Each structure stands twice: as structure tokens, then as C-alpha cells.
Amino acid sequence: MAVVGRAGELPDSADVVIIGGGVMGTSIAFHLAEAGVERVLLLEMNELGSGSTCKAAGGVRANFSDSVNIALGARSLEAFAAFQERPGQEIDLHRVGYLFLLDADEQVEQFRESTQLQNTLGQPTRMISVDEAVALAPVVAPDGLVGACFSPTGGHCTPESVVLGYATAARRLGATLVTGCEVLGIDAVGNCLSAVRTDRGVVRTGTVICAAGAWSESLAASVGVELPVTPVRRQIVVTEAIAGLPAELPMTIDFGSTFYFHREGPGLLVGMSDPDEQSGFHLNRTDTWIPRLTDVMVRRAPALLDVGLIGGWAGLYEVTPDHNALIGEAADVSRFLYATGFSGHGFLQGPAVGEVIRDLYLGREPFVDISPLDAGRFQRSTTRAERNVV
Structure with a gap:
């Protein structure tokens, strides 16, 4: 909107x-x-x-692998937290954390390195177990996961x-x-x-x-x-209400597949990149990516397969090399x-x-x-x- x-x-x-x-x-x-x-x-x-x-999607975080991005993200998190006072606006900020789900040892090593960098720069990001990740995001199926990374200061806003x-x-x-x-x-x-x-x-x-x-x-x-x-289309869907979602459900990203979700009212906002998407100013919403999304849900969040969709939209990433x-x-x-x-x-x-x-x-x-x-x-x-x- x-x-x-x-x-x-x-x-x-x-x-x-x-x-x-x-x-x-x-x-x-x-x-x-x-x-x-x-x-x-x-x-x-x-x-x-x-x-x-x-x-x-409205995600906010400082969980990056690059020191400049960590600094920009951390500074922005401070600004979002104080947004009601300066410049003066309610932004519906939910600091529920940012959770990355990892399904390969190389991913774990990559996030372990970036977590160490973030820690040296004052960020409380930490590596966690698969069991801890599922406890934070109960809709997640643990099969195939080998680790996770959690940043408690992140979240999402409007x-x-x-x-x-x-x-x-x-x-x-x-x-x-x-x-x-x-x-x-x-x-x-x-x-x-x-x-x-x-x-x-x-x-x-x-x-x-x-x-x-x-x-x-x-x-x-x-x-x-x-x-x-280069403009590249990304698409998002919103689900109907889902019973039992934790109030503090983190912004959750399945790193290997790019599937992600966070709470949106009583349901979820869900997205995922489409590797077949061609660059260009494609602003119309399509369903061509939904089968791929469904395939990922089968193994990572099967409880969502029976949940209906109530809306969605398409937007553009502005991608550099x-x-x-x-x-x-x-x-x-x-x-x-x-x-x-x-x-x-x-x-x-x-x-x-x-x-x-x-x-x-x-x-x-x-x-x-x-x-x-x-x-x-x-x-x-x-x-x-x-x-x-x-």
C-alpha cells in the first residue's frame, strides 16, 4: 500500500x-x-x-556478513526503536528476533564467521541448535536442518x-x-x-x-x-489466520531455499525468491512461483500447506552485481x-x-x-x- x-x-x-x-x-x-x-x-x-x-516484507536486522552492513543495520535498529519520538510515528515495530535456518555445514560455518564479526561489533547474535530454532518457530520442521543463527535485536515493522x-x-x-x-x-x-x-x-x-x-x-x-x-521481481503472499502462532514468532528465513515468514496479524506473511525470475520491471503478481513455494513448505513447514491465502503482492528488488x-x-x-x-x-x-x-x-x-x-x-x-x- x-x-x-x-x-x-x-x-x-x-x-x-x-x-x-x-x-x-x-x-x-x-x-x-x-x-x-x-x-x-x-x-x-x-x-x-x-x-x-x-x-x-518489513524485516529489520543487523545480521550481516559485511561490517559496513552490520553498522548500517545496527544504526537503523536504534532509529526504528526510537521512531515514535524521532521523527514521531508509530511503526508497529516487533523486535521478535531474526532466525536463519541452516541445512548445510558450509552455511553453519559461514554464519559462525559472520556471528563472530557481529559480536565484535556489539551485536548479540548467536548460533543456536535446531531444537532451539524449532522452539522459537514451532511451524518449522527440523528435518534436514543442521543448525541455526538467531539475532534477538531484529524483527519487523510496517x-x-x-x-x-x-x-x-x-x-x-x-x-x-x-x-x-x-x-x-x-x-x-x-x-x-x-x-x-x-x-x-x-x-x-x-x-x-x-x-x-x-x-x-x-x-x-x-x-x-x-x-x-537491475530490477528483479519478488512476490509475497499473506495467509489466513493460523491458530497457535507464538506472539514472539521471529522473522524466520530458511537460508538454503530463501523461504521466509513472519507474523502478519493473525496469519503469516510469506515469501521466497524465484531463481527462474527474469530481470525487468515486472510488477504484476503471478502464481508461477507458488509450486516452488509449496515444494519448500512440504519439507520445511508442512503445517502451512492447509492454510489458505488471503492476499499478496509483487515488488522489485534493486540488485547490484x-x-x-x-x-x-x-x-x-x-x-x-x-x-x-x-x-x-x-x-x-x-x-x-x-x-x-x-x-x-x-x-x-x-x-x-x-x-x-x-x-x-x-x-x-x-x-x-x-x-x-x-
Whole structure:
């Protein structure tokens, strides 16, 4: 469900133009406006949150294998926990934990290594037994599992509410958010940005922040910036009510199959990647992946096979070649900043990335060194793989 807000009037000029009205764009707008940056303009072609954000499963965690992702996730968890006070919005946060189910010794070793890294960075993630995992998530069948990893600080919340909170606060602090406004291109004179062209007019600006998710690649290309982002459809279904679900059921991921679920009201929100899915802007919901989902349920959660489905939706992952985000400022185009390509973990990093982009814009040192996530890493052959993603 998209977050509906007033469209806003398109100004002739702005100090900063943010393209994209999902969690990333609204978080950036809030953090810039809170820091006193004037004439902040956010442009969204549809409604706020109508792209990938409000199609997300809503999981929040710091359980990653990469130190930068751990830092971004941990910082964001702190922000989600305090969201009612700053920016001021109820987001239905459930810190029920994040549970990874592992069915191979190599997976156990991989998660043991990442758990040790997380522990050194202050995260209470721990390896647990299969019996402990089943006790946490009783719908899970233990057959074939050899271990599990549990992060008690993770959980899930409502993406639409996060967008609404950031958008409302950003407007209150003086930012302008314009919906129903499609960006057609970005103009530059030499290596200096000059304007953003939209279907509602031209906005003069010297700074553009690309937070357009799966739509980022073509926008950046209009000023010669390469952002290798590929859209890939992911689909989610919601079940009818299930009796006996634990109130504290964790966000649970069967790592080998990518099957995952968490509580959604009296039922479950369920998803899984489809290896046969072709890249592209495929936004329609289909049933082609359901047989594969059913096959996984047979062995991992057979109790769910007789549960009916009451809804679902399709959304887009914004995937990069190494499944890590693109965060930084273009080297050859002055004041073109970007935060995109999160490959499925953008929602949960939104609060922290808003801080990072604010600091990059203001010339401050961010709380974490994000230079390894610069888009130029692909030209330098210094890609940075994140292993704890599905």
C-alpha cells in the first residue's frame, strides 16, 4: 500500500533535489531538513512509498556478513526503536528476533564467521541448535536442518508507516515533497548539474540525490554516471489466520531455499525468491512461483500447506552485481549523490543511510566509512560481497 500525501507544488529551483519517495528518499529529506538544509525538494513519480518500499516484507536486522552492513543495520535498529519520538510515528515495530535456518555445514560455518564479526561489533547474535530454532518457530520442521543463527535485536515493522513518519516530519521541517511528478532527465553543464527535467516542468538545482531504487540506472546515465542496478521481481503472499502462532514468532528465513515468514496479524506473511525470475520491471503478481513455494513448505513447514491465502503482492528488488548497496557521490559529476541498489535490504538500512547522505552533502564524516560501497568499485574490481542475504 502506497503512502498517499499531498502532491505539492513544483518550485522553479531547489538547493537539493531528491529523486525517489521511498524510505531512502524520505529519510534523506528528513535528515537534511532536520540539519537545517533549506529548499530541499523530493520528487516521486507516483505516491510516496509506492515503489519497492511498501512492497517490502518489513524485516529489520543487523545480521550481516559485511561490517559496513552490520553498522548500517545496527544504526537503523536504534532509529526504528526510537521512531515514535524521532521523527514521531508509530511503526508497529516487533523486535521478535531474526532466525536463519541452516541445512548445510558450509552455511553453519559461514554464519559462525559472520556471528563472530557481529559480536565484535556489539551485536548479540548467536548460533543456536535446531531444537532451539524449532522452539522459537514451532511451524518449522527440523528435518534436514543442521543448525541455526538467531539475532534477538531484529524483527519487523510496517514500511508504509516509516515512510509516512519521515515524510510528515520532513514537510514539517520545511522540505517540499512532490508526488505524481516523473523525472525525465537531469541536465549538466560540463561536470556541474544545472537542472532536473520533469513532466511537470524544470527545476534548477546544483545538487541531485538519486534514491530511485530500481529506476536509478537510467536516471544516473543521463549525466554519465554508471549505477549498475537491475530490477528483479519478488512476490509475497499473506495467509489466513493460523491458530497457535507464538506472539514472539521471529522473522524466520530458511537460508538454503530463501523461504521466509513472519507474523502478519493473525496469519503469516510469506515469501521466497524465484531463481527462474527474469530481470525487468515486472510488477504484476503471478502464481508461477507458488509450486516452488509449496515444494519448500512440504519439507520445511508442512503445517502451512492447509492454510489458505488471503492476499499478496509483487515488488522489485534493486540488485547490484555483488548484492551490496551503492552509496556515495559521483567522482566526475559535481554534487550527484546516490543511495540505491540495496539488493533487498534497503528498507532496513533507510534510517542510517539518510544520516550518511546528509553528512556527505554537508561535508561531514559519516558515522561509518561507506567508501567501500562507492559505485566505482566495479571499475576498480573491488566488489564487496554480502553473504547473509537471500
